[in-house]
Amino acid sequence: MQHLTYRKEGQVTTSHRNEDRGGEHRWAFNGVEYPTRKLMCEARRAEYVRLLDEEGMNFTQAAHAVGVSKRTGKAWRNGRTRATGRNEKPLVDRYRSTMDKPRTLHPRYLSQEERIQIADRLCLGDSIRAIARLLGRDPGTVGREVERDGNPESGGYEPCRARQKAADRLKRPKPRKAAEDTRLWDEIAAGLRRHWSPEQIANRPRPDLPDNGDMHASVETICQPIYLQARGELRQEPKRAMRQGRTARRPRGGQGRKPRFREPMVMISERPPEIEDRAVPGHWEGDLITGSRNKSAIGTLVERTTRFTILPHLPDGHDAEHARQAIIDKMQHLPKLLRNSLTWDQGAELALHKRIGASLEAVHFCDPHSPWQRGTNENTNGLLRQYFPKGTDPSVYPEDHLDAVAEELNDRPRKTLGFMKPSEKIIELLDAA
Template sequence: MTRSHRNEDRGGEHRWTFNGVEYPTRKLMCEARRAEYVRLLDEEGMNFTQAAHAVGVSKRTGKAWRNGRTRATGRNEKPLVDWYRSTMDKPKTLHPRYLSQEERIQIADRLRLGDSIRAIARLLGRDPGTVSREVERNRNPESGGYEPYRAQQKAADRLKRPKPRKAAEGTRLWDEIAAGLRRHWSPEQIANRLRLDFPDNGDMHASVETIYQAIYLQARGELKQELKRAMRQGRTARRPQGGQGRKPRFREPMAMISERPPEIEDRAVPGHWEGDLITGSRNKSAIGTLVERTTRFTILLHLPDGHDAEHVQQAIICVLASWRPLCERCFSAV
């Protein structure tokens, strides 16, 4: 067991000793003690009580090091050790939609004063559900209280971070996925088969998305081409999965009927046309119509190859090119 104590030399100066090492100030000695406490937890696998006794402090002091403490004045002090994120990098600047350390301190203070969740949410300008989830998710399971600095560390620990791919090349899981693809199984079949063949081995389970990423993002060179050829669809690139939004039907922005000029609405000026489709059973066939609003002159569009935007556009161009002389005579008689 390591020990720390204070020695007084002949000159009257104090020397602080911990673990056989002398430190010129008590502050440096305490920092070394806390660093050793974290090392025992992280590397030696000791529990909180064992690590605290090993560095010569009580279990309660170790808890205050990890979670911070609240003074009698109500002031919250941050933790002195970074145990909850000891194996991770410090988080980068977060988006404002995430709760900050200051907001978590306000939540703790207001909860101590007895404010409701909705009152705290109004004070912070947040949704009540955000505050409620924060308190329930990051509450200390031992004491049942909400500790803001501990909550900040727990929230940071759950942030997304670079992690090694589960189905990396050379692993047994990757070999099973590749074998399934060579049998022309779909990723859904492979995922279900892995759960049946390895029911008690979570390392051999892979979601459909994990399998797709292993095929399209991870494989390189000839192996990548081989796996793509093994896919049922035979695609060499993956289709976009959401985030694209609905594509417009027309290349140019549509003009709403309600926005057309008054001279078109009252049919006073010839030369304005309306287009429409007359569709058949189950929309399998259609005939296009073009009606001039003033003279009611009607042109029918033949659409044998389909009635999507491109086919209708091409039919309008062709028929108006051939009917233009007749249309001009009709309009001149108005």
């Protein structure tokens, strides 16, 4: 067992390493055991910063208090260059950034500059009333500050310690709504199991509970219990619950392809205005979701006005002939009102676009490397990746499975539709026609 014992303001503090019966080393600091030396060292550095900022110790005192040399404390403050040439940033800045800081307060509250003046004047022997006159404050304000936020151990007034105590009082800890209410969390979990996003769950109308505010939750209320404290194995829970299967956001991006067709293409710039503003239904956007090495694929068709989704089945390949046949087979059963146009990227699978256009009014093509021109379809492809992750083989899924996925997607409420479902919206348009 190794011991390091030192004194801090009359109190004996020990940092040591224990070896238990199983041969494992346990590291302790300030009476707390840590499973690794790294965690113990992090606690020691954090205490070093606290002693500097809150206790008002100088560099040497703080270093001795946590059991390190003055030189080590200097390296924590200023950083250092290792023998390998690797530069290490100052550790103090990192720990200081995690400490609680008082928020911007109303002028009626004492500022840190005023607290420093109070401490200085008390050291000079000024009375409470004299200090209050100097600051332009009521004597009761200054008196309560000294009595309430003074250091009971030393009997003095320390401005940094007083600032932190004031910040602690401003906190209003409150249990998280979703974590406390099991009935509300059951409703949220049911939505997540149906692959609804937190925003869809929060904004979907609740006709069964219109006046019960306790059963309504904001997006942040739903996200907090999912993401907070998700470490190690718990990180799998957000991956299963959230649509993209990620625990952090990633920047958007992507590149389109630029194959060449013999038949002339009708570009998106020639598309009629009513398609762009989604005023008329029946205009679709399409693409492929490909598997590993682009060997297999699933077709995706999304109606621009209603976001209604259809998934053409491509079990035998996604060349131009198979893509043409799958698209026509799916769209020929739609009412004429919903078969107006199709917008696609310049992929080789649409080389027979003229024959597809015979079943529609027109086929339009996006500009090269411009997937945002099919924004509705790109968004839908992202949703479908939850069902068909990258690297999987889409050809193994039978057609009835694709239809079930499309049905589930069409049964989700969408923010852009006022949280109506695509299946509801398309029926509404057909009834209105």
